[in-house]
Amino acid sequence: MKLASSRGIRSITGAGRAGRLARRALALLIGAAFVFPFYWTVVISLGRPGEFSDFPPVLLPHWDWSNWSRAWHAAPWLRLFGNTVLIASATVLLCLATSLLAGFAFGVLRFPGRKVLTVVVLSVLMMPGTVLIIPDYVLANDLHLLNTYWIQIIPWGASVFGIFLVRQFFLAIPQEILDAAALDGASRLRVLRSIGVPMVRPALVIIAVNVFLGSWNSFLWPVIMTSSSMDSSNTVQPVEVGLSTFASAEGTDFPGLAAAVTFTTLPVMAFFLVLQRQFIRGALSAAGGVRG
């Protein structure tokens, strides 16, 4: 009996180990699926002429740095990278502020027309952005915002999704907590700062990540709203516009593009790798805040 039991434990342990191995193998496979495109981009960027179109694909780099050299001289990358970081960061900060304030107003404050205003704001979600690009350009021209950082930050500094998300979080906060704070003499801004912000932190993290990614990847808007030459050292254009210089109506310089994508993505990856623990800890503590 004892022996059988011990066998059973061993069998369970064996099954557990097999399960763990299977899970790790699956995780490795999924991880590889995510990493491979970037790895292959690096391989193409270091490949010989014509190699990028080979099939089956070449999987080991040939360390030909000529594509990197050509790509590096194609645009003022440091300037473009700095522009992107500035634009994305400023947009995130602005968006967090507007989402928090508008979400608080729609979720907590009681005022006439609140529901109608909420619907009006949400209705903007229905409008396709490309339809508005020409009127937006006209407006930007009239406000003398063309070819500036402002035109790449201000119009994206409020997010319907962000406002909606924060509002939903505020609606979930028990009214008693807010009433208690008010009884203790807290002003609305104090309630927002001391109670609201900690409780909606998960929403703010989600908004920050989404807005940052959206701003980082933005292409059509900056390309239409800015027109400074790529050779200009005072360009306000972001990295994405710089990358587009590798494509034309007659063809695309894929190895050059791969090189530029690699050296403009590496700093972001390094930044995330260095700070990933803090990111995850922040997100988890934020999640804890929800439950609390």
Added chain:
Amino acid sequence: MRFRIAAVASLAALSLTACAGGGTPAATTSAPAAASGTELAVPTKPVTITFEEAMTIGTLKPAMEKLVADFQAKYPNITVKLQGDPDYATMYTKEKAEVQAGNAPTMGQAYESWASYFQSGGAITPISELAGTDTPPQVSTFYKGVQKDLTLGDGKTWMWPFNKSVLILFSNADMLKADGQSAPKTWDDYASVMKAVSKGGVTGSTIDPGSAAGATFGTQWFEILDKSDGGTLYDNDGTPHLNDAGAVKALTYLKGLKDANALATGKNYPGETALGAQKGAFDISSAAGYGFEKKTVGGKFDLGISALPTGASGPVNELTGTNIVVFKNATADQKAAAWAFLKFITSPAEQAGWGSTSGYLPVTPQALPLMQKFVAQNPYETAAVSELDTAFALPPFSWIFKCQGYEATAIQDVLDNGAAPADALNTAQTACTAAKTQG
């Protein structure tokens, strides 16, 4: 999905623009506007002109910069500022926005249909206002197909030639030789060879017709097939016949190749990529794409280049590339400088340099003797430029750009979604007719 303050205020902005007059710059007086029969004189005081262009990559960029540098060396008081765009669809959107805002560049690249759109809105300047005549003497030096491509529906000259090309047939000559095939002479031959080489993981060719946002070479091939067989997709006044028997036959030809696994579709120059990967035998592309094809092949095999096969109507080719328009809101000095620039870049010497560096075809035969070295290295050049005399352009009306998008959608529907050619083209015809009605 984001809330944009600008979106909410867009109507107000349009009203503001109307009130403000769109910020149209005031004309200066130093360069008198050309009266009838008077050509604008090159300005003598400093003037800056802007050029919206898409020559931002590879060999195109140095070629564009050399044109500008040569011009500025000859006219040191004129500065040309290039405003580069990544692709034509973005450029069109940007030019429309700039015109709407009264902020148009001095000059811009434009397809015939774009020029028609701008002309109907009074946004561009006729060449007669610059040259003093609707038929400047330079025009007669251009290839005949190029000459025809400069006028709009009113018969007047509104455009000046820039990056012109025609389609040519790139092939894997080694693959054809190994299979006992030779370069096809007719479209029937082409279909036979495509089917014969489509085996062992090879697909004859892969095309990208484009999308509703803009057609690409795959759609132009369809247009050439139709015309090669005597079809007429558009009347001279732009009336579409996208579901005529000839068009259905051309699309059925493509469907037949697809059904025989000799044709595939893709995005981002898929024919070039497949050819380079030795998974495709042919690629129909612009002669100006030669540099990209060569780079993609990377010396892995002998890159064959030949003229397009022919149909019942004999050799047929279609002009690719754009012209240049001069926008109306430019000052008199800017218009005068722009005219000097247009004449300069189409001079034989500059065309020879431009053609040799960019891969685009020179618009005048007078350039050929000056680019003998390039012609010797690129034997396809002689045949390609000769087609500039006969190559056709679609009628210059604003809706044609949209209609080509509908053609592209029909081709995609047939090749990717299995739609019947007649049904897909009926849909395209209906959409195009509606676009024509809208103007």
